[in-house]
Amino acid sequence: MLEKISEILKSIEVDAWKIEEITVRGEEHFFVGKKLDMSRAKSIRYFNVIVYRDFQDKDKEYRGSSSVRIFSTMEEEELRESLEGAAFAAGFVKNPWYPIADPYTARFKSKALDLSAISSEAIGAVFEADVEKDAWLNSVEIFVTRNDYRIVNSAGLDVSYSSYRTHIETIIAASGNEEVELYDDYKIALPDITVIRDRMKRLIIMARDRARAIHTPALRDFAVVLTGEPVKEVMRYYLNQSSAKMKYDRISQAEAGNSIQGEESGDKVNIELLPELQTSYYSAPVDKDGLPLRDCLIVEEGSLIRFWGDIRFSSYLGIIPTGDVMNFSVRPGSLSLDDLRSEPHIEVSHFSAVDVDETTGDFGGEIRLGWYYDGSKRIPVTGGSITGNLREILSMQLSKEVELDGDYLGPVSVKIDGFSISGE
Amino acid sequence: MKAEKSEFLYGKRPILKGLIELLGRSYQYVSILGTDVRGKVFQVTTTGVNVKESAWSERGFVIRVHNGLGYFEYSIDRIDESNLSSIIESIRERIEYTTKKVMEHSLEHCSVRPILETSTVVDFEGEVHSLPSSSTPEEIVTRLTSIVERAHAISEEVLNVSAVLENVRVSKLFLSSKKDLQQSYMWSQGYLYVVSRRGEITKYGIKGFSGLKGLEILDEMDTEVESVVEKARLLLSSERVSPGVYDVICSPDVSGLIAHEAFGHGVEMDMFVKGRAKAVEYLNKEVASPLVTMHDGASAAREVSSYAFDDEGVLACDTIIIDKGILKRGISDIVSADILGTEPTGNGKRESFERKAYARMTNTFFSPGESSLKDMIASIEDGYLLEDYYSGMEDPKNWGIQCVIAYGREIKNGELTGRIVSPVMITGYVPTLLKSISMVSKEVELSGTGACGKGHKEFVKVSAGGPHIKAKARLG
Secondary structure: OHHHHHHHHHHOOOOEEEEEEEEEEEEEEEEEOOEEEEEEEEEEEEEEEEEEEEEEEOOEEEEEEEEEEEEOOOOHHHHHHHHHHHHHHHOOOOEEOOOOOOOOEEEOOOOOOOHHHHHHHHHHHHHHOOOOOOEEEEEEEEEEEEEEEEEEEOOOOEEEEEEEEEEEEEEEEEOOOOOEEEEEEEEEOOOOHHHHHHHHHHHHHHHHHHHOOEEOOOEOOOEEEEEOHHHHHHHHHHHHHOEHHHHHOOOOOOOOOOEOOOOOEEOOOOEEEOOOOOOOOOOOOEOOOOOEOOOEEEEEOOEEOOOEOOHHHHHHHOOOOOOOOOOEEEOOOOEOHHHHOOOOEEEEEEEOOOEEOOOOOEEEEEEEEEEEEOOOOEEEEEOOEEEEEOOOOOEEEEEOOEEEEOOEEEEOEEEEEOOEEEOO | OEOOOOHHHHHHHHHHHHHHHHHHOOOOEEEEEEEEEEEEEEEEEOOEEEEEEOOOOEEEEEEEEEOOOOEEEEEEOOOOHHHHHHHHHHHHHHHHHHHHHHHHOOOEEOOOOOOOOOOEEEEEEOEOOOOHHHOOHHHHHHHHHHHHHHHHHHOOOEEEEEEEEEEEEEEEEEEEOOEEEEEEEEEEEEEEEEEEEEOOEEEEEEEEEEEOOOOHHHHHHHOOHHHHHHHHHHHHHOEOOOOEEEEEEEOHHHHHHHHHHHHHHHHEOHHHHOOOOHHHHHOOOEOOOOOOOEEEOOOOOOOOOOOOEOOOOOEOOOEEEEEOOEEOOOEOOHHHHHHHOOOOOOOEEOOOOOOOOEEOOOEEEEOOOOEOHHHHHHOOOEEEEEEEEEEEEOOOOOOEEEEEEEEEEEEEOOEEEEEEEOOEEEEEEHHHHHHOOOEEEOOOEEEOOOOEEEOOEEEEOOEEEEOOEEEEEEEO
16 A cells, blocks of 8 residues: 555655654453453554645745545545545745754664554553552453554655554542542553552552542642653653754744743753653654654753754754654752752642643643642642742742653652642 | 545545455454545634645555454555555564563553444435535635625724635545445635733633534635624623532533533543443433433534544444433443443544544434523523534543633623623533423534544534523532
C-alpha cells in the first residue's frame, strides 16, 4: 500500500510529500474488582500523508501543505481522489517556505515480544497489591500495544522503528468517613513488576488517607507543596515556553539567553530533552518528520539555551531543529522532601484535574487528596482548590528526590509560595 | 442537503453478514459495528494556515461476541474474503488465552449474559443546510482569513488570532442477527480564539460554534468577531476572585458544564455497576432545587451528539435524568443496563472503533424556566455573572465538582459593575450547588465544541447547555 501511495504521489502535482505508516496491535483487559468485564484485541493499519506545494508571491517563497488519512481498505480510485484532493487544498495554504527532513535510511530494531505475556505480567503485578480490607482496586483497565512506524518522504528519507506501550488506569477505593476513590493513570513502555506493585501499594495508602480526610480549611498566605503529577504539569509550562512553535506564534515571550521564569526566588529550572528516556511510554528515536533525535539541554539555571521544535518552526526562527521530542527531564533541587515539608504548608498529590494554561500561566485544580501540616500534625484533606499564576509566584523550591512519570523525569515535589487556597 | 452514507460500508454489508453467521455458530451473541468517518480541519491563524485531516477520521470494524462467560471484542481495519478465517481464528485464540490467564491469576469473569435484541431496521441520512463540498478549500481559507484580519484590525492589543472550521461526516453500520442499522450525518464545529497582550499580561477570548451543520458555521463566526476581541481585551484588566461563597449567575455554557460534570458523568450507569456512583443512593430523591429538570439524549436536541443509534445498536432516546429536582434515572450502555435490569438509553459510545464502548453523555442540558436574565442580575447583592469555561472534571463517587470558568462579571446591588475576575474555579459538593438554584431563565442554548473524556481518555463528542441559572457557589 505504501508503494501505491508514493506511486500516485509521484504522478500528481505536488512538490514534496511525507508518508507515515502506522500499524498497531494490541490487547486490552477491563476488570471490575477482580472480575474480568471484557477483553479486547486490535489489529489496525493506516497511513498519514502530508503533501506540499511550493509557490512564489512577490519574490517570496511559500509552501502549502495538506494532510489526509489513508486507510488500508482504500481502492485505487478512492486513494487517488483523496491524494489529489489534498494536493488541491495545499495550493491554498500559504505559509513561509520550510524544508522537509534530509534523506537517510535507518531501521531501528526492537525485540519481538509477546503482547499476551506483557499483559499477563501487568495484570499479575497490579492485582498482587490488592490485599487490604479497607482499600481495594475498584476497577482496572490495562492496554498493551506494539506500535510499528515507518516514515518516508519525497527526498528519500526512509526510517522505521517500533515501540511497546503499556497503559494502566486504576481506580482505588477506600472506606473511612465515607467510601472514596482515587484515580491513577500510569503509562510506561513495558511493565516493571516491582515498580507497578510499589505504585499500587502507595496508591492504596493514599486512598486510605482520602477516606479519613477532612475538608480543606480556608488558608491565607500558606505555602503549597505539589507532589507527583501536578509537578510534571508545572514543569511542562516552562518546557512549553521554550517551544519554537509557541515563540513563532508570539505566545511565548522567551528569548535565548534570558530567564524563562518569573521574579520568584528559589530554585532555577534546568530542562533537558531525552528522546529515548528509558521505560518512557513516549520514547522514540525520530520525530514525526523522521528527524533523528538526540538529548538536548534547553534551559540551564532558568535561562533559555535554545528553543526546541520541529523542522518547520525551527526554520522560521532560524535555528537548528531539535525535533519534536516527547520526553523531558528537570534537574533535582537542593532540598529534601523532609526539608520542603518542615514548615507549615498544604501538600497536594491529586487534583480532580491539573489545569496549567500555557498561554496565561494560570494554575488551578480542585483538591482530591492533600495533607495540611500546621507545624505539628499532618492531616489528610480533600475539597477546595488551589489557584494562582506561575508568572506571579513568590518562590519555588524543587525536591532532591526525583521520579519518572510518563514523559517526565524530575523532582517529585515542588514547594511554591504565592498560590491561593480556597477551603472551608 | 443529505449527508450521504459511506459506499465503503454499504459495499461491506454482505461479507459482514456472512461473518456474523459464521461466528454465530460458536458464540451466543455476535455484532459488528462498521465506521467510516471523514473530516477536514481548516485553520487560519495570524502566523499560518493549516488544512488537515480531522482527528475524528476513522474507518474500521469492531466485532463483539459473547462466549458464554463474557464479552470479547476485536477491532480491525479490514474485513474481506482473504482474512475472514484468520479473524475467526484470532477471536477463538484470544478468548481461549484470556480464559486461561484469568484462572492463572485467580481472577473470575463478570459472568454477564448475552444481550437479548429485538429486530430493528434503521436507515437514516441526516441533513445540513450546506455541505462542505459546496465550497472550495480556497473559499473556506479566504473566509477564515478575512475573519482573522478583521480581528487584528480592531486593536493592536490583539496578538494572535485563530479561526478554525471542522466538518465531519459520520457514517456507521451496525449489524447483528436481529439488527440492521445504518446512519450518516454531519456535524461541524468552529472556534474563534483571540490572544491579547498588554505589557506583560497575556489573556485570550474564545467562542465556539457547533451543531449538525455544514458551512453555516462560518456565517455564525462572522457575526462574533468583535465580541470575541472585546472579551480578550476585557480580560487584560481582570483581577483574581477572592475565594469564598457567592451568589452567581451561570451563562448557558457554564450551566451546561455544570450539568455535564455534576449530573452527566455522575449518572453514567457503568459507574453504577462498578459501585462508583453516589447517584445510586439518591434515585427518586431530591438532589436539586425543584426548578431543575435535566435531560440527556441523542434525540433530546439537535447538536453534535445527535444520532439515530449508538455504537451498540441501541436507538437514540431522550432521558429525563432530573425531574423537578428529583433524580429519576441514569444513562446507560447496553451491557450496564442489562446487568442493572434497566432499559438501555442509547448512550453506548466509543471514542473510535478501536476503543471499548462506555456509558457516555450525548446532548445534556437543563430545561428552561420562567425568569429573565435582567431580573436575575437585579436579585444579586454581591456576586458574579460567570461566562465561558475552559475545562471541567467529574467526580461521580463523591459528587465533587471542578469547573474552570473563563471569567466572572462582578454584580453589586443588582448591577454589573464592570469589574472582571479571571479565571474562576467552581468547586464544591454537587447537591449543595444544585439545591441552591433559585432562578432559571427562559432560553436554552447548547454548545458542542471540544470533546468529553472519561477520566483522562476515551474522548467523544458531546454537547451541553441550558438556560442562565442563579445559584450559590464556592469560587476560588
